[in-house]
Amino acid sequence: xSSVLIALALIFTQLSLLAFGGGNTILPEMQRxxxxxxxxxxxxxxxxxxxxAQAAPGPxxxxxxxVGWHVASWPGVLVTTLAKFGPSSLLAGIxxxxxxxxxxRPWRRIVQAGLVPMTVGLVTASAAVITQAxxxxxxxxxIVAACASAALTxxxxxxxxxxFGALVGLSGIGQI
Amino acid sequence: MSTPASLxxxxxxxxxxxxxxxxxxxxxxxxxxxxxxxxxxxxxVVDQRRWMSGKEFTELLGLCQFxxxxxxxxxxxxxxxxxxxxxxxxxxxxxxxxxxxxxVIGLGILYDHYQxxxxxxxxxxxxxxxxxxxxxxxxxxIALPLRRKPVAIAIALLCFxxxxxxxxxxxxxxxxxxxxxxxxxxxxxxGENTR
Numbered sequence: 001x002s003s004v005l006i007a008l009a010l011i012f013t014q015l016s017l018l019a020f021g022g023g024n025t026i027l028p029e030m031q032r033x034x035x036x037x038x039x040x041x042x043x044x045x046x047x048x049x050x051x052x053a054q055a056a057p058g059p060x061x062x063x064x065x066x067v068g069w070h071v072a073s074w075p076g077v078l079v080t081t082l083a084k085f086g087p088s089s090l091l092a093g094i095x096x097x098x099x100x101x102x103x104x105r106p107w108r109r110i111v112q113a114g115l116v117p118m119t120v121g122l123v124t125a126s127a128a129v130i131t132q133a134x135x136x137x138x139x140x141x142x143i144v145a146a147c148a149s150a151a152l153t154x155x156x157x158x159x160x161x162x163x164f165g166a167l168v169g170l171s172g173i174g175q176i
Numbered sequence: 177m178s179t180p181a182s183l184x185x186x187x188x189x190x191x192x193x194x195x196x197x198x199x200x201x202x203x204x205x206x207x208x209x210x211x212x213x214x215x216x217x218x219x220x221v222v223d224q225r226r227w228m229s230g231k232e233f234t235e236l237l238g239l240c241q242f243x244x245x246x247x248x249x250x251x252x253x254x255x256x257x258x259x260x261x262x263x264x265x266x267x268x269x270x271x272x273x274x275x276x277x278x279x280v281i282g283l284g285i286l287y288d289h290y291q292x293x294x295x296x297x298x299x300x301x302x303x304x305x306x307x308x309x310x311x312x313x314x315x316x317x318i319a320l321p322l323r324r325k326p327v328a329i330a331i332a333l334l335c336f337x338x339x340x341x342x343x344x345x346x347x348x349x350x351x352x353x354x355x356x357x358x359x360x361x362x363x364x365x366x367g368e369n370t371r
Contacts, residue, residue: 029346051304058206058276088245089253114358117328121335127315128340131308140305147309169302
């Protein structure tokens with residue numbers, strides 16, 4: 001059990017410090033670690049956890065305690081939460097002190113602009129990985145496409161789109 | 177510091193939050209924040225509770241976007257730290273994630289319990305597909321501004337290839353691509369300034 005907790009701590013500490021551009025950039029690495037390397041769950045289960053986290057309120061990284069809970073119950077929740085939110089928060093605290101000194105320097109803007117294409121690549125990769133895990137029937141692929149285009153072209157609330165997907169799913173159409 | 181901006185920003189009834197207020201304020205945000213907590217955080221911190229000005233909030237956000245971790249997580253830490261030091265930072269962060277953690281684990285328990293029921297399985301499959309669709313729309317939204325920037329598109333594509341197709345480790349990918357990307361951004365920036 002404790003070796004599992006140590007593995008969780010190491011994985012989520014690394015993810016914490018690499019999450020430039022927000023939480024959605026690290027989903028592929030998280031999935032690679034918990035599904036492909038450690039086999040703690042299937043890709044479908046990971047996709048379902050991502051969906052649960054999206055349906056819950058709060059910051060969009062609520063998949064983190066969920067993974068911890070699935071792998072190692074409450075100790076897992078504690079370890080993943082501390083490891084994911086601790087290191088980046090410490091860094092934020094330290095950076096607050098240095099911020100005043102650097103905020104008008106031109107290199108700050110250049111580095112920030114340089115990270116944008118990385119963020120785009122990583123979020124696109126997240127979308128691909130999560131879609132691949134979720135759209136294993138034609139009807140589910142249709143829900144992905146419908147929700148993506150509705151979110152792009154309308155101002156419908158995300159929760160409404162999640163409810164739509166859940167209802168179409170519940171109807172059982174196109175699913176075994 | 178631009179003095180006109182600070183003059184235009186009147187010192188009206190600014191209140192410094194206590195540790196308990198930091199905790200309860202972010203607890204409230206965690207509970208009501210569906211699909212993006214950040215705009216609501218601004219409303220609460222700037223307009224409703226008047227802990228800081230809009231300008232200060234935007235500056236903090238600028239710092240947080242530069243750091244790893246979710247923006248809203250870093251904002252909570254930064255605001256807590258600003259007013260009440262490390263204890264305030266902890267109170268704000270715990271307040272923000274406490275309720276969503278309990279709720280999401282409750283949902284997880286329900287899912288585990290009923291995942292063999294075909295109706296529930298179908299429902300969650302639909303929910304997961306919808307969540308994937310939302311993520312696709314987000315990817316499209318953040319990719320669109322790169323339209324006329326071939327170098328940025330090339331780097332984004334390389335990054336996508338490494339992570340989504342080749343499934344390479346994130347750390348290695350970032351160590352290679354981030355310096356290239358920053359260097360390209362620097363060259364382009366220099367090019368624009370000398371023109």
